[in-house]
Amino acid sequence: MTVEGRFPPATIAALRRRGHDLEVDADWSLGRVSAAAKDGPLLKAARQPAVHAGLCDGKMMAALERSDKSRR
Amino acid sequence: MLRDHGTMELCGGAGAGARLLRTGGFAVVPNISKTIEAVRDLFETEWPEFGRHLAQGRRAGRRQAVRQSRRRRDLSAAAARDEIRRPAAGKRGSRRRRRAWYGGFVAEAVDRFCRTQEVMDSSGAGIAACSPPTTWRAGRPRSSGPAATTITATPLRKTGPWGQGPVALQQLALLKGFDLDGLSAEDPDFVHTVVECAKLAFADREAFYGDPEFVRVPMETLLSDGYNDDERRKLVGERASRELRPGHIPGHGAPPIVRVARGAEVDVAHAGAHGAGETDHRSVRGDEGVPHRRHARRHLPSRRHRPLGQHGVGDAERRLAAELAGDPRPRLRPHHARADVLARGGAAGQPGAAQAAAHHADAVAGAARRRALPGLRHAGRRPAGPVVAECIPTPCAFRPQPAGGDRRAGIPHRAFPEPRSIRASAGRAM
Numbered sequence: 001m002t003v004e005g006r007f008p009p010a011t012i013a014a015l016r017r018r019g020h021d022l023e024v025d026a027d028w029s030l031g032r033v034s035a036a037a038k039d040g041p042l043l044k045a046a047r048q049p050a051v052h053a054g055l056c057d058g059k060m061m062a063a064l065e066r067s068d069k070s071r072r
Numbered sequence: 073m074l075r076d077h078g079t080m081e082l083c084g085g086a087g088a089g090a091r092l093l094r095t096g097g098f099a100v101v102p103n104i105s106k107t108i109e110a111v112r113d114l115f116e117t118e119w120p121e122f123g124r125h126l127a128q129g130r131r132a133g134r135r136q137a138v139r140q141s142r143r144r145r146d147l148s149a150a151a152a153r154d155e156i157r158r159p160a161a162g163k164r165g166s167r168r169r170r171r172a173w174y175g176g177f178v179a180e181a182v183d184r185f186c187r188t189q190e191v192m193d194s195s196g197a198g199i200a201a202c203s204p205p206t207t208w209r210a211g212r213p214r215s216s217g218p219a220a221t222t223i224t225a226t227p228l229r230k231t232g233p234w235g236q237g238p239v240a241l242q243q244l245a246l247l248k249g250f251d252l253d254g255l256s257a258e259d260p261d262f263v264h265t266v267v268e269c270a271k272l273a274f275a276d277r278e279a280f281y282g283d284p285e286f287v288r289v290p291m292e293t294l295l296s297d298g299y300n301d302d303e304r305r306k307l308v309g310e311r312a313s314r315e316l317r318p319g320h321i322p323g324h325g326a327p328p329i330v331r332v333a334r335g336a337e338v339d340v341a342h343a344g345a346h347g348a349g350e351t352d353h354r355s356v357r358g359d360e361g362v363p364h365r366r367h368a369r370r371h372l373p374s375r376r377h378r379p380l381g382q383h384g385v386g387d388a389e390r391r392l393a394a395e396l397a398g399d400p401r402p403r404l405r406p407h408h409a410r411a412d413v414l415a416r417g418g419a420a421g422q423p424g425a426a427q428a429a430a431h432h433a434d435a436v437a438g439a440a441r442r443r444a445l446p447g448l449r450h451a452g453r454r455p456a457g458p459v460v461a462e463c464i465p466t467p468c469a470f471r472p473q474p475a476g477g478d479r480r481a482g483i484p485h486r487a488f489p490e491p492r493s494i495r496a497s498a499g500r501a502m
Contacts, residue, residue, distance in 0.1 A: 010260075011259070
């Protein structure tokens with residue numbers, strides 16, 4: 001299993017004790033999280049830092065597309 | 073998608089893409105470079121076009137073949153998008169554009185590629201035939217909608233079992249039975265429980281998921297309280313599980329297949345961590361019929377379309393697969409100088425599995441020596457790791473044979489027999 005270095009050392013040690021074969025990767029290196037929402041006239045989107053350029057734009061586009069559709 | 077669900081014209085979407093590819097290029101984010109580095113050998117040997125690009129990077133003395141944070145332009149892809157956009161705008165233009173895609177120069181290129189290009193797929197046999205693009209249709213009605221759960225306050229929807237989306241839902245269904253409320257996300261108990269539930273859900277994915285047009289997937293059962301409470305959740309123990317433990321749902325699921333990865337065990341895990349997943353896996357064929365690639369290309373559909381037990385994936389492999397399915401413990405048994413086999417399987421222990429695995433390790437090593445398994449042809453130059461055979465139940469990858477179907481005769485894949493026949497054969501093999 002690979003975990004991010006943001007986990008405290010105590011957690012990592014405890015997991016190893018329970019038999020997990022752990023590899024510690026860089027902070028913010030795993031997972032891809034993004035979200036988009038339409039709030040009145042505002043489109044909001046956010047993504048996790050640094051990893052996926054453009055994801056936010058994509059989410060915004062998708063939200064825009066949906067809101068266009070619902071207006072028609 | 074655009075026709076049925078979109079608001080933009082094809083022109084708009086493809087035009088933006090073409091502009092991006094011609095002018096600015098697309099951003100090479102760090103994970104692209106990382107993933108490419110992880111499977112660089114594969115690109116260099118099996119994707120000559122892209123391999124040349126990587127070689128250029130190497131000549132330029134870069135540490136990584138595809139430099140990070142550099143935008144990459146692609147003029148040929150831009151030209152193709154322009155070509156698609158050429159017919160006039162409007163409804164009729166859209167139809168014509170779609171025709172250009174399914175029956176015009178794009179279809180021709182696909183056909184040419186399938187007929188002339190030797191490519192490697194995970195079976196090592198290469199693509200044998202594509203059904204002609206004229207039979208491909210976007211927006212076909214799916215036999216099932218998205219998978220959904222109401223466990224959470226907001227209904228949560230994921231793809232149907234043609235993707236791995238429902239795994240997340242099953243993880244939630246499993247986690248529902250644990251009291252995690254007081255725990256922080258950094259608590260070892262929390263991480264352990266989430267991870268162990270993930271393993272169970274993914275094991276079920278391996279055993280049951282597939283394209284619902286071809287396989288009947290027991291989605292309701294998989295997400296049901298009954299199944300997750302009674303059968304699955306109690307498998308979460310105090311210790312980390314290292315077994316692949318799919319559940320048992322009568323009438324569903326299929327035997328595992330056996331794949332071989334070149335290099336050491338750690339390579340497999342490493343590739344997985346970078347999202348490069350299965351690219352380094354190969355089917356174990358044993359020595360009873362690894363077809364020459366050219367031969368294979370002419371006569372075999374790609375592995376994805378081939379049920380177990382056909383075309384050289386012979387009885388020995390079936391037997392092995394069945395035995396491995398009954399063997400839960402990872403075993404590492406040195407047998408040949410370069411071939412160790414790690415067999416990983418399903419339920420109760422069976423001593424036969426290790427022997428069968430060892431037999432196949434020998435066969436694989438032999439095949440590698442004879443260069444009969446294309447993916448293993450570098451084994452001689454890479455004495456490092458053992459050959460690893462990993463037992464993964466993958467029912468979904470198999471489709472029945474076309475009933476006398478032939479791509480030149482234009483018989484679409486609708487002509488495949490009903491999914492029922494897959495299950496029947498899977499049942500026997502188990």
